[in-house]
Amino acid sequence: MEFLQPATWSEALAMKAAKPEAVPIAGGTDLMVEINLDHRRPATIIDLTHIKELTEWGMDDGRLRIGAGVTYARIIDELGDRLPGLAMASRTVGSPQIRNRGTVGGNLGTASPAGDAHPPLLATEAIVELASTKGTRQVAANEFFAGPKKNAMRADELIAAFLVEPARGPQQFSKVGTRNAMVIAVCSLALAVDPKRKHVGIGIGSAGPTPIRAAEAETFIQEVLEEHRLWERHVHCEPSALKQFGELVAAAAKPIDDVRGTADYRRHALAVLARRTFRWAWDDYRKSK
Amino acid sequence: MKPRLAEETTSGGRVGDRVRRPDAVQKVRGDFPYSSDLQVDGMLWGATVRSPHPYARIESIDTKAAKAAPGVKAVLTFEDVAGENAYGLEIADQPVLASDVVRYWGEAVALVAAEHPEQARRAADKVKVEYAVLKPVTDPEQALLPKAPKLHPGGNVTRHIKIRHGDQNATAEVVVTGDYEIGMQDQAPLGPESGLAIPDGEGGVDLYIATQWLHIDQKQLAHVLGLEPHEVRLTMAGIGGAFGAREDLSMQAHACMLALKTGRPVKISYSRPESFVGHVHRHPGKLHYEHGATKDGKLVYVKARIVLDGGAYASSSTAVIANASCFAVGPYQCPNATIDGIVAYTNNPPCGAMRGFGSVQNCYAHEAQMDKLAAALTMDPVALRRHNSLETGSALITGQVIDGPVPVAELLRLVHERPLPAPAAKNADLTAMPGGVSNTTHGESVKRGIGYAAGFKNIGYSEGFNDFSTARVRLSVVDGKPRVEVHTAGAEVGQGLVTIQAQIAGTELGVRDVMVLTADTEVGSAGSSSASRQTYITGGAVKAACEAVRERVVALAQSELKSGEGLRLEDENIVGADGNVLVALATLLGEEVIDELRVFRPRKTSPLDPDTGQANAHMQFAFAAHRAVVDVDTELGLVKVVELATAQDVGKAINPQAVEGQLEGGAAQGLGLAVMEEIQVQDGVIKNPSFTDYLLPTILDMPPVRMDILELGDPNSPYGLKGVGEPPTISSGPAILAAIRAATGRPVTRVPVRPHDLVL
Amino acid sequence: MNVSCTVNGRAQVAEGVWEGESLLYMLREHLGLYGSKNACEQGECGSCSVYLGGTLVCACLVLAGQAQGKEIITVEGLARGHGLHAVQDAFVEAGAVQCGFCTPGLVVATHDLLQRIPSPSDAQIREALAGNICRCTGYAKIIDAVNLAAGRSRS
Incomplete structure (x- = not known):
């Protein structure tokens, strides 16, 4: 060596x-x-x-x-x-x-x-x-x-x-592990809200052969925000939209079963994380006005 | 030639004092030599060639290339095993190095010694072993079928315990059944298996080792090395935890073989992945239970079939299944019981002792059953338990009547009545949430659950096993002051045995300056540091030897002072019947050395009847109860244990600080099995042999443990003490499971609980 | 290769170091400093915690050559003379030591924590020590020890 x-x-x-x-x-x-x-x-x-x-x-x-x-x-x-x-x-x-x-x-x-x-x-x-x-x-x-x-x-x-780029809006990161510290992700999700570009970015980890950008979910939530003028109205989106958003994030994943978790669980958890992190970020966005 | 070992420091303190551990000073300085720290000049490093298959015939082993590799001094195979190539704690069924067949993934096949560990590893890669791969038997139920390949000559049933107690056809008004599954837990002591063997130049060997029982190692080593016991001398090196993982031989015979072959000192120190295949694990198991009770909540019968996976070799499987069966009902009165406890050979990793062995597995099942029964009866689960609790004079399902304090109902009352922790705070710090700093919830879907469990097990050896310990105590005058030296072979695995020996000697002889000598095979056996027995048995031996020394001191005083009755040894003086100091102990002794050796034996036990499992098989019982409070993220299936409360009768707390440490640390290991720790085995292969994926509780996972420590005094034991180490590991996990069930409303029948078990 | 560095205030040269050795192995087997422990050698247990250039690291994850020219402080270098450092004394007194294999790493990590945060909260203690696995104590007495050491440093 x-x-x-x-x-x-x-x-x-x-x-x-x-x-x-x-x-x-x-x-x-x-x-x-x-x-x-x-x-x-x-x-x-x-x-x-x-x-x-x-x-x-x-x-x-x-x-x-x-x-x-x-x-x-x-x-x-x-x-x-x-x-x-x-x-x-x-x-x-x-x-x-x-x-x-x-x-x-x-x-x-x-x-x-x-x-x-x-x-x-x-x-x-x-x-x-x-x-x-x-x-x-x-x-x-x-x-x-x-x-x-x-x-x-x-x-x-x-x-x-x-x-x-330095953050222009709220960002979140959330990671599922089976221990409360020092754990490799069973799955993880990052979400970045950019009010200037009216953009929501989503990256997911430990849920496929590579880290994945959830592009369809990004497009979907951006359309929801546009359509209902939520950027301007500063209100939360409908639970049904949030649910669909979660499902789209889960659908972006290509997970497997391994020692850290099952594929089904990873998809389930990603949908939950997507809904939660979006809510937290959107709460922050609403409060920022 | 000797490696540097831990200093033999003196300490004081009396029984019942909170004593600073004498070994802690060296430990906090980083100056305490553990078995992996040993070093002498000219030392070689050993490496082990291991099987990549769980089950295969060995066709050939070619060591030529390995022998020619740089730095290599020896390459050994089964052909180099001088004695019988078989060892084992209860059944000698395991080869030192596999000869014709390998029965588990990671089984040792060949050994290498080289100048540098990297040279040894590279040479190990060059040992060519040709295998004919066989289909492994990886399910104990499959192993029990008649068509299964016989993994050992006697078949695949390592032991079948039958308990037939009371009416075998009893019926009941309320019946609940359940199936439970326990994953394979690892003891995961932080110190890796390691030791240093030094040849004596005359065909014998000195081994410096971290083990739970020096003399059983010595006996097995002499047998496999083809030497007389006196030619294999063992000295204890610092032990980095044990918890059952150091009961069996790991690298002991291998290091000795390499040292004897090369004529040079040889050190072997396992890496963490190697450690996962280098020691046995807690038996995984499947348990089917049926409880019958009257409408007012009295247990009528329990039927259970407990199948444990023993893996490839017996290790202490026979004792584990005995405990799992004898204590299958938990600490409750049950007039009728039909228990079949079976442990089977498979091609999975060998399983054996781990803290609470046998009782940990069955406690998950009997406590889940008690909760189920309470629900069926619409009774409070604690009330149901207290209604059925064992009491003094109760008969166990083995027919044994328990004497001494049996405070099961009281322990349950104490944990039940303890104030509950505050509800989860809104906007709590992330570290307090399920998921922790990973930021998975800010309170969404978090539900609190509370659960209770009680458990018990035997202390010391059972079933007629010859349980004893030996202590030598020497009183002399050093620098004008009395000095006591205590010599036993008891293994200080971290539990505090060194402190306790010094406290007992200090108490019995009233001497401040007590030195506990390094444990070795120069003194008689102490038995193992397992089954929560050392404070009792080796403590008893030290007490007995001290009493003998004291008698001789008093006799000496009587003769020197020409005094009659009533002389006492007190605070380093000889005191007369009137309490007046007559002479200082140091003056009385002068040059005299008083040296006494004693063997201590607890009450005798009897073997279980092979057909009915009835016997007075156990010497002492210890009881504990736990309450767990958990927060569960019911959408993600993540768990935060908020608080554990426990009550335990320790008989007498010899060192209260150490007792608390056992209750806290034991509960952490229980928590580990409940919510995260599992060796995942797929087709006989361990998929997570590292601390990256075998998760141990961190400081962020372990909640505070609130304790009620009872000292009710066992009339049969030294100072009234009871073994302390295991009960905390038995009922802590089942209480957590009960709390998770309460929070989620799901049955949750498997441990460790995985997130997907709670949400999918 | 040879690696020169300063360990616990003394200039040291480790000779004949194989390039694949970790700083942990070098400290232990070349410099005779066995205080840093080899429990997992994958950064998951913290038993080999040392200061490297003033920063708390796992010595097992530092390649020996990376320590060239650096200043290293190990558990053996915390106390002055024959006494104990306040953190070490607190660990003894609080009963935070059982088998002790995790102790050197925890002592160094606690030392680092109290340098940064002299009066840490329970949550801060837990987050700071989350990388140090203890298999014996269940951590309660470790938290006691940290609080004891913090209290004594304040007074």
């Missing part, structure tokens, strides 16, 4: 270009489990924790650009007001020790359908910035997840950052 520790981003990209099979490590919360439990023996590991720019965030043309190495703990502490949905999701990631170390970049790199950061990134239409020695490119979160633990990255690329 070879351990590489680049000091700069360009050095890291050069190393990845020279050894495309090399595995990057940041917080280690995924890779180290695989190494410790003898599931994986990468030939080369590139440590990204010494690269300063990965740990930085700032505004970039109206969007927040957040380095791939920013930890969950910092997202909660430093970005909780601007990215409440992602911060809520971050609060459910593992334990304080994990949140101190784990990064959204790492979550994206592993691309597990259960990654807690993914539903909020989908709901807020975040963009993933990938880099190689050949340059950078941007991939919409919705396009980024390619299959179970597969993403759109090329072998020579590293994740530089993700870009997301």
Whole structure:
């Protein structure tokens, strides 16, 4: 096993270009489990924790650009007001020790359908910035997840950052687990309300081979809100519409039975979470006026 | 050559005091050497090759490539087992290394020792084992069918207990039936199986190990290693919890074999996934019950068929099924009973002892039945239980009449009358909600439920088993002060045995400076730290040895002081009949060392009659009751246990702080089985062998435990004490289930309760 | 490879480290600091909690090489001299220690909590310690210990 520790981003990209099979490590919360439990023996590991720019965030043309190495703990502490949905999701990631170390970049790199950061990134239409020695490119979160633990990255690329607009309206995140802390999602849902665009974004996790954006449910609820002028009237939508919304979210899922839960339960729970999170978000929206 | 072991510190305190644990100081500093921390120069690391199949014939094993791998010093197979390749606590049915057939997923097949653990793991990968895969038997009911393949020469029935008590044709006015299912729980002690074997250069071996019973390990090791017991010496290393998981051999024989082969010290330390296949689990089971009662709520009969899955090897299955059967009715009077308790061999992971063994499984069933019966009678469930509670002088369904305090009705009254926690607050902190910080409810669909349960089990060994412990107590003068050294082989698994031994010696000899020596096989057996027995049995042995020392001190004083009767040893002085100090103990002793060894035996028990299960099979009984208050998100099926209340008779609290710790910790393990803990086995394969998917209760899952600790005094035991450790794990979970049923209105007959059980 | 770092205030070099070793393994087997425990080695139990560069982490999830040049504080480094740190003393006194395998991790995590929040609420204690599994105590006496340590630090 070879351990590489680049000091700069360009050095890291050069190393990845020279050894495309090399595995990057940041917080280690995924890779180290695989190494410790003898599931994986990468030939080369590139440590990204010494690269300063990965740990930085700032505004970039109206969007927040957040380095791939920013930890969950910092997202909660430093970005909780601007990215409440992602911060809520971050609060459910593992334990304080994990949140101190784990990064959204790492979550994206592993691309597990259960990654807690993914539903909020989908709901807020975040963009993933990938880099190689050949340059950078941007991939919409919705396009980024390619299959179970597969993403759109090329072998020579590293994740530089993700870009997301600061919240303009209420956001929610909700995750079902069979323990009251430190649990991998049985299923999860993120919802982002954007009054300016009159848009409702929904991402679901642990309910299919990839994290999924519930596009039909988004369209449906937006139509309901338009049709009944709810954005302007600041009232709740009809329970029947909410019920249908929940069913559409559930229908977007492609869950399986596994040790964490059954497919039927996941669909059921997603419908419940959809109704509840929308209510909470809409309550906040109504109160904000 | 010896690894560094825990310091033998002195402590004081008397029976009944809240005593600071002497070992806690090293533990909080991170300086307490657990078995996985042992290290000596020149040490090799062992790794184990395990079966990837639950059931297969071994066609061949090729170790050539492994032997040639870097750093490798030895590769061993069944051919290297010098003694008989069979061990087991009750039945020697398990090979040290599989030879012709593997019977469960993860069974040990070969061993490697290498300079670095990674070298050992890589070499283990290179051991080529060819298997002819067989269809595993994974359902105990299927295993019992005549057509099932025989997994062991004697067939697949490990033990069948028949209890035939009273009228076998009794009928009743009100009858309720139910089927219940218990999932497979893991003890999950945090310290992994680990130890260090050091060859003595003369064919023998010293093993530093975390085990619940040094001498049973020694006996089994001598047998499989082909050595005399004195050639296999065991010393206790720090134990990171046990709960039944360290009763059977895990890596003990393997490390010894590798050490004897290489002539070098060998350490084996399991990873967490390996630990899941490296020890036995709590038996999963299916229980069918029928309760008959009179219209005014008196139990007339109970019929039950209890089938436990013993997995591939017997371990302590025979004792587990005996408990499940003997206590099948719960702590209630029942004149007629027909119980069939069967434990079967399958190709599932082997099951054995875990805290409360046998009684945990049946308590879920008998308590659900009592609630069902109460509903059928439109009676209050607590009133029904109290109406039928065992009392002093009651006969169990095994015919045994219980003497001493039997405060079942009182325990139920105490938990019932305890004030209830406040209702769920509106806008409560997320951590107080079902689902916790995962933000699944802000109060929507949350319903509160309250449930009650009572349970009991035996303390110590049963069925005529030779229960005893040995203690050596040595009194001398060190630095001008009296010093007592207590030496037993009792396993300090975390329960506080070291503290209790020191308290007893301090009480009996009035000496402040008591040192409990490292447990090892140099002293006689203490029996296991299981069945809640050590405070009673090893405590009894320490007490007896101290009394013998005291008698000699008094005799010495009589002879030195030329004094007659009435001398006492009190507060490090010899005191006359008038209470005046005559001489300081240290002065009296001078250079003299008083050393006494005693063996303590509790009351004898008898084997169960094979046809009727009738006997005085048990030595002592312990009782507890629980009330659970839960909030259930009835739409998502998520549960928050809000509060547990318990009442337990501990006879005498030797160390009240430790007793509270047992009641709280035991309840947490009960909560775990009730709502989250399950080893999921599919076609014989464990699907969740890690702490990512085998979920243990966190600090956010465990509610406060409100306690009533009764000290009613057992007339037969030292200081009147009763075993404490297991009852908290027995009725806590069933109370939670009752509360969940109350909140949801659903029958809920399986544990652990899964969200989909509550909503789909 | 060799890894240089500062552990409990002392400059240390771990020699002959295999690249796949965790910081936990390095602390234990190269530097002889066995206080951080190996209960799960997947970040699920907190028994190996240490400070890395002042931040509470699971040492099992840090690749040994990632500790190069960093400052590490383990449970062995909390107390000054031969005494106990207030958190350690509170754990002993409150009866928060049974088998003790989780204790070093809990002591470090509690130390971190009380540095951030000197008087934590029950909910804050529970959320902060949710990553530290204890199998023995049922946590009640751990909460007592945290409150005891917090109270003593205030006074």
